[in-house]
Amino acid sequence: MASEFKLIERFFTRPVPDTVLGVGDDAALLRVNDGMELAVSTDMLVSGTHFFPDTPSFFLGHKALAVNLSDMAAMGAQPRWATLALSLPAVDDDWLEKFSAGLFHLADEHQINLIGGDTTRGPLNLCITIMGEVPEGQALRRSGAQVGDDIWVSGVLGDAAIALAHMQGHINLPRQNFETCSLALHQPAPRVALGLALRGIANSAIDISDGLLADIGHILKSSGVGAEIAFSALPVSSVLQPFLDQPLGRRCVLAGGDDYELCFTAPAIFRSAVEKVAVTLGLRITCIGTITQGNRCEVHAKDGSTVDVGVSGYDHFR
Amino acid sequence: MASEFKLIERFFTRPVPDTVLGVGDDAALLRVNDGMELAVSTDMLVSGTHFFPDTPSFFLGHKALAVNLSDMAAMGAQPRWATLALSLPAVDDDWLEKFSAGLFHLADEHQINLIGGDTTRGPLNLCITIMGEVPEGQALRRSGAQVGDDIWVSGVLGDAAIALAHMQGHINLPRQNFETCSLALHQPAPRVALGLALRGIANSAIDISDGLLADIGHILKSSGVGAEIAFSALPVSSVLQPFLDQPLGRRCVLAGGDDYELCFTAPAIFRSAVEKVAVTLGLRITCIGTITQGNRCEVHAKDGSTVDVGVSGYDHFR
Numbered sequence: 001m002a003s004e005f006k007l008i009e010r011f012f013t014r015p016v017p018d019t020v021l022g023v024g025d026d027a028a029l030l031r032v033n034d035g036m037e038l039a040v041s042t043d044m045l046v047s048g049t050h051f052f053p054d055t056p057s058f059f060l061g062h063k064a065l066a067v068n069l070s071d072m073a074a075m076g077a078q079p080r081w082a083t084l085a086l087s088l089p090a091v092d093d094d095w096l097e098k099f100s101a102g103l104f105h106l107a108d109e110h111q112i113n114l115i116g117g118d119t120t121r122g123p124l125n126l127c128i129t130i131m132g133e134v135p136e137g138q139a140l141r142r143s144g145a146q147v148g149d150d151i152w153v154s155g156v157l158g159d160a161a162i163a164l165a166h167m168q169g170h171i172n173l174p175r176q177n178f179e180t181c182s183l184a185l186h187q188p189a190p191r192v193a194l195g196l197a198l199r200g201i202a203n204s205a206i207d208i209s210d211g212l213l214a215d216i217g218h219i220l221k222s223s224g225v226g227a228e229i230a231f232s233a234l235p236v237s238s239v240l241q242p243f244l245d246q247p248l249g250r251r252c253v254l255a256g257g258d259d260y261e262l263c264f265t266a267p268a269i270f271r272s273a274v275e276k277v278a279v280t281l282g283l284r285i286t287c288i289g290t291i292t293q294g295n296r297c298e299v300h301a302k303d304g305s306t307v308d309v310g311v312s313g314y315d316h317f318r
Numbered sequence: 319m320a321s322e323f324k325l326i327e328r329f330f331t332r333p334v335p336d337t338v339l340g341v342g343d344d345a346a347l348l349r350v351n352d353g354m355e356l357a358v359s360t361d362m363l364v365s366g367t368h369f370f371p372d373t374p375s376f377f378l379g380h381k382a383l384a385v386n387l388s389d390m391a392a393m394g395a396q397p398r399w400a401t402l403a404l405s406l407p408a409v410d411d412d413w414l415e416k417f418s419a420g421l422f423h424l425a426d427e428h429q430i431n432l433i434g435g436d437t438t439r440g441p442l443n444l445c446i447t448i449m450g451e452v453p454e455g456q457a458l459r460r461s462g463a464q465v466g467d468d469i470w471v472s473g474v475l476g477d478a479a480i481a482l483a484h485m486q487g488h489i490n491l492p493r494q495n496f497e498t499c500s501l502a503l504h505q506p507a508p509r510v511a512l513g514l515a516l517r518g519i520a521n522s523a524i525d526i527s528d529g530l531l532a533d534i535g536h537i538l539k540s541s542g543v544g545a546e547i548a549f550s551a552l553p554v555s556s557v558l559q560p561f562l563d564q565p566l567g568r569r570c571v572l573a574g575g576d577d578y579e580l581c582f583t584a585p586a587i588f589r590s591a592v593e594k595v596a597v598t599l600g601l602r603i604t605c606i607g608t609i610t611q612g613n614r615c616e617v618h619a620k621d622g623s624t625v626d627v628g629v630s631g632y633d634h635f636r
């Protein structure tokens with residue numbers, strides 16, 4: 001069987017142009033540019049909890065990095081470096097080859113360097129720590145939402161959740177529809193460019209990993225404000241649209257995790273600035289509500305009634 | 319059951335004095351001091367691979383951080399920040415209370431800040447990424463060893479391995495002896511102060527996590543040199559001493575992992591400087607050999623014969 005060191009060399013050692021020292025010493029060395037703060041985040045994906053054990057490893061390589069890039073996006077940070085810690089039941093060259101390809105494909109797209117890591121034997125577990133730069137004082141925090149802010153989300157919501165519902169046998173999607181939605185589940189596109197464009201525009205931001213209501217809830221709690229959401233404004237795909245009058249459809253859009261879109265708030269005077277960003281990036285960005293006084297998040301249907309989904313979002317220990 | 323967010327708040331959220339923004343947003347924000355490089359390393363500990371599932375969690379909290387601090391020590395870096403990703407089969411308040419206590423006890427000793435992390439459900443897995451600072455160009459790398467350098471190690475070697483041999487039933491140590499050695503296994507003392515003191519003295523350094531020969535091997539490969547080691551010079555405890563004429567004892571001292579002592583090389587003219595560091599730190603530091611031309615690592619007994627242990631060190635996939 002390949003040794004731990006050969007494995008790192010073969011699958012995870014690549015040139016690291018913007019780094020003082022990459023993989024292969026006790027630590028990597030890097031230089032943060034003057035006037036920049038370093039943004040740091042870590043996310044761990046566990047087999048059986050975050051993904052089915054038989055998920056193709058190309059998708060896992062992509063997703064392990066994507067969920068971390070999404071955290072950089074939510075801070076308005078430029079992602080630059082990442083470390084990977086990987087626990088594997090056994091060495092499977094084919095699995096590793098594809099995992100590595102999925103990881104580096106996305107890393108190259110965002111020009112980030114894999115600077116270090118750890119490989120060990122154990123139940124399948126993927127842990128990435130990502131580091132990025134943001135000019136001092138310009139990070140998009142959860143705590144900056146102001147009463148009167150518009151609430152925006154990028155992309156569409158709930159596709160990953162409805163793909164999962166199909167895989168779990170709760171619904172049966174036509175094949176073409178499932179394939180469209182499963183892209184959202186397996187290969188989410190982290191909204192890094194959007195995060196960068198929102199510096200100086202957004203008052204607060206978060207990425208939607210636990211579900212819209214749960215993640216908006218974090219903004220509300222951190223900022224000490226409430227929110228009103230127009231259910232009819234929520235952006236959904238044509239696949240999810242027909243399910244919106246069912247509890248499952250409502251749960252997917254309001255509480256479905258794994259979307260990795262950005263939710264952000266911005267003063268109403270920046271409405272046209274946000275719309276311009278949407279055009280520039282070729283990305284759907286939708287105003288879904290308003291920040292209010294208080295601490296409640298209310299979702300209203302067109303007739304003014306309250307939409308209740310019964311569950312606020314994904315929590316690994318609930 | 320406690321929620322993921324309450325769990326983070328209760329057990330892992332502490333003031334972070336030297337950090338712009340700590341736990342609780344999509345990423346932490348930190349500032350690296352001018353003229354400093356950031357040293358980054360990550361280590362993952364897996365239940366059943368790195369520790370017995372019933373290991374007291376205070377020890378696990380200590381050790382998960384200690385092995386990472388040891389990487390900072392080996393680079394001559396001042397550790398400053400860490401993230402923790404934790405996968406748990408279930409929430410056990412008592413387990414978490416003690417894990418957190420073990421972690422923060424060591425974090426406080428080294429004045430480092432836990433700035434972020436992730437908790438999730440899954441097989442027990444502890445992954446820490448550590449970040450530290452080192453003045454530009456002053457990091458202790460594996461690649462700097464020069465022919466003629468003395469080879470030094472701190473502390474004693476093999477106690478962790480012999481404690482493990484006892485726990486696995488290969489030998490039977492008297493209780494007092496086992497307790498002494500198990501301290502090395504469960505609560506290794508990362509040699510951070512030594513690493514800092516060796517800036518400007520050592521040409522190369524590594525921490526001994528996989529066993530002396532394997533880790534010296536990394537220095538030799540990176541530096542393109544060989545080594546001669548005097549077996550009789552290797553520092554061992556009074557517990558391990560009686561086993562040195564047995565294969566098991568030799569394996570413990572030469573190939574036993576989990577020591578987390580530093581192995582470093584320094585020019586012979588710095589011999590008294592190293593000895594002064596030892597006195598200042600109250601730490602045993604022993605010269606065990608010399609860097610040679612070539613690429614082989616030879617261990618000689620007093621009679622000049624070669625000592626062979628048959629295995630060079632710990633590798634998770636061999």
